Amino acid sequence: MSMSAMTTTAEKKQHDIGRFHILRLISRNRLALAAVIFLVVVILCAVLGPWLMGDLIDKPNFRARNMAPFSFSQGWAYVLGADTLGRSLLARLVVGAQNTLGIAFCAVLCSIVIGGLLGLVAGYSRGIASAMILRGADIVMSFPSLLLALIVLFSLGPSITNLVIVLAITRVPIYLRTTRAEVLEVRERMFVSAAMALGASHSRILFRHIAPIVVPTLVTIGAIDFATVVLAESALSFLGLGIQAPQFTWGAMVATGRGYLSTAWWIAFWPGLAILLTTLSLNILSSWWRTYADPQQRWRIELARSKKGLQEKRT
Template structure:
């Protein structure tokens, strides 16, 4: 009697599964690669290219792009003071992404916390929190930021704080709506019957169900906050020189649009590509974090095998 030994199928790790799902969406893969490059520029850019980005060369004022005889750093041209645009875009990535990440992190943290209280706490407290959100949302976010920054100094910290305050209601209202729906499910009611504390129910059972929605919203909101910061810098009440952001570079190049279009074009292109990448990544996250739609990414391609 011959015994047949079956070879066990190797189990894939969670990282391999996620990377596999990401690879099957080529647009999301390209978006992640671009965002990783932008993050590397934000981390390493000031240390590697900080001196080059601030060194003036009046002989190269408004130098046009693609003149390689001036050196690789001048491939995108130079600004009105002869500073290479490529180096300045790389260095400016730090402030631009730091402001967007800080504002999204603060607004998501406080908004989610208030939303959990409003959805699971006493009714009167939830109503009070929602009225506070209504007050914040009654002001246009950009107008509120303009008013506050006009009274405060336009530093990186103040810009992060102002933009975070204007975005809190988004996470608050979303979290509250999710909590009101999740707390009526059978597993939450079972935990209540078994005597679980409110904090355990909220953080162990409800919050994990809300996080995927918040992650998707935060990815989209990151792009919005970055555009809002660029708008504030364009209006002249955002980050001020010698600090630099992509929005400030666009603002500084607007007066040269007829004679040196590249001064505003390249930083504007960086904003567009980053925003587009975030939107593509958000669309992938919406599918990957939804168990009802995740199968679209988990199925293996059989063609060509």
């Protein structure tokens, strides 16, 4: 076996060991484990929901109008109750996860790409381009994000594309400034100076040497920011400026049920609970990952793991 093949095999084994180590640490933290399990269930609902329950989301059943939850008189699909048209709330929750998470994922991905590219230029360049990019970010940040989204969506009209664009624009300055701060520090390192001395082009230095160091930080911030984008999308859909019928999200379902809170509270309660648990799970997992990714704080997780192991041995 060649030396390169042996190195590749060793790297794969080390990667697998690190991955299983993370899973073991998560399994010893009940909150983080519960958050992971819930998010996996939500992702499975978003992927498989339209295939499994897509026929029930628009199927009216006037015998089940505003039917209370935990009743199996109309079948298991109505265990969470029905809305004003007799449609299954369970089916709409499962299928609505796809639009809710899909819009948030596209918005976060676009903001990471746009903010990351602009941050690379702003951090690496020392000329007028950097100043213009930073002033543009200041202009965007000077407006309250929700107010800016309301103005743009009211002007352009509500649609999925416009919603993704608005959510992405309001989050771009976060990734831009983070990337710029990282680049300002990385560009002073010795390997960047060595690449410049060897005649490497600016684009090669940015995308081959600096960007791979910045990307993990952006991904971590994106995971943390995902919950904020979900809440922003739900708020816009609740105000009627998000996704439009016949498509729907959890926020739109809450808006549909707000007029029936006194007579059929479950119409707004279940999608609101789904939004709450999703954002809470994302925040818990992001907090755990932030602690694990910081070498100066990782000892807290390791210490909790050691204490739990000692308790299990004693019992």
